[in-house]
Amino acid sequence: MKPQHASLLAADLDKETLVKYIDRFMMFYIRTADKLTRTSVWLQNLEGGIDYLKEVIADNKLGLNDQLEQEMVEAINSFQCEWTTALSDQQQLSRFAHFINSDAQDDNVIFTPERGQKRPAFFDEKAPVYQISLEEMK
Amino acid sequence: MSKWISVCELDKVYEGTGVCALIEGKQVAIFRPTEEAQVYALDNMDPFAHSNVMSRGIICEHQAQLWVASPLKKQRFNLQDGHCFENKEVALTTYKTRIQLGAIEVQVH
Numbered sequence: 001m002k003p004q005h006a007s008l009l010a011a012d013l014d015k016e017t018l019v020k021y022i023d024r025f026m027m028f029y030i031r032t033a034d035k036l037t038r039t040s041v042w043l044q045n046l047e048g049g050i051d052y053l054k055e056v057i058a059d060n061k062l063g064l065n066d067q068l069e070q071e072m073v074e075a076i077n078s079f080q081c082e083w084t085t086a087l088s089d090q091q092q093l094s095r096f097a098h099f100i101n102s103d104a105q106d107d108n109v110i111f112t113p114e115r116g117q118k119r120p121a122f123f124d125e126k127a128p129v130y131q132i133s134l135e136e137m138k
Numbered sequence: 139m140s141k142w143i144s145v146c147e148l149d150k151v152y153e154g155t156g157v158c159a160l161i162e163g164k165q166v167a168i169f170r171p172t173e174e175a176q177v178y179a180l181d182n183m184d185p186f187a188h189s190n191v192m193s194r195g196i197i198c199e200h201q202a203q204l205w206v207a208s209p210l211k212k213q214r215f216n217l218q219d220g221h222c223f224e225n226k227e228v229a230l231t232t233y234k235t236r237i238q239l240g241a242i243e244v245q246v247h
Binding site: 094098099100101102104106108109123133 | 145146150151157158159160161162163165168183188189190
């Protein structure tokens with residue numbers, strides 16, 4: 001991949017048109033690009049290049065623009081933050097606990113200070129922990 | 139005298155995953171390979187990394203046997219007897235399990 005200057009799709013747009021153009025651009029890209037293709041590579045390989053893209057997005061050459069905008073609306077409406085969803089779901093949250101049957105934490109996770117910050121302790125820095133059962137000592 | 143210790147309901151363990159239970163001060167990883175009422179219990183500590191992470195391992199089938207791969211460096215441990223596929227000198231302690239009235243019970247002694 002060679003670095004190169006950006007090419008101009010449009011200029012001096014008001015905010016509403018700008019957002020519309022970006023929506024159309026994104027959805028057109030999603031429809032036509034191969035998986036995991038960067039937008040720059042996609043544009044390079046697009047027949048007609050930036051001029052063709054201009055015609056599609058600004059002049060509605062393919063008559064797709066309403067559809068593209070609608071798809072973006074649907075994408076925005078169906079968006080959810082998976083972290084937030086997980087954090088508000090008790091069933092999901094329980095999977096982040098260390099123990100299924102206790103609120104205790106893993107006593108083997110120990111941090112040690114280093115240069116004013118903390119890092120996990122190395123194995124040989126941990127003091128051995130002995131489990132002593134009073135029952136067994138009787 | 140060995141005794142059965144109730145850990146949690148079977149339903150709390152999703153099929154194909156494991157959980158960690160604290161049983162008399164021991165960390166025990168409990169795995170449920172399928173939706174069947176069959177679980178396996180092993181030490182939760184990865185003997186290579188000395189970290190309590192085995193319950194987060196991935197369950198796999200290899201040579202017609204069930205194994206759990208450590209989430210850290212992927213060494214496989216046999217769910218039946220705890221021996222390590224990659225290193226014959228290492229093994230995890232296994233514990234007896236049973237399902238009683240929908241609850242998982244483990245014997246640690």
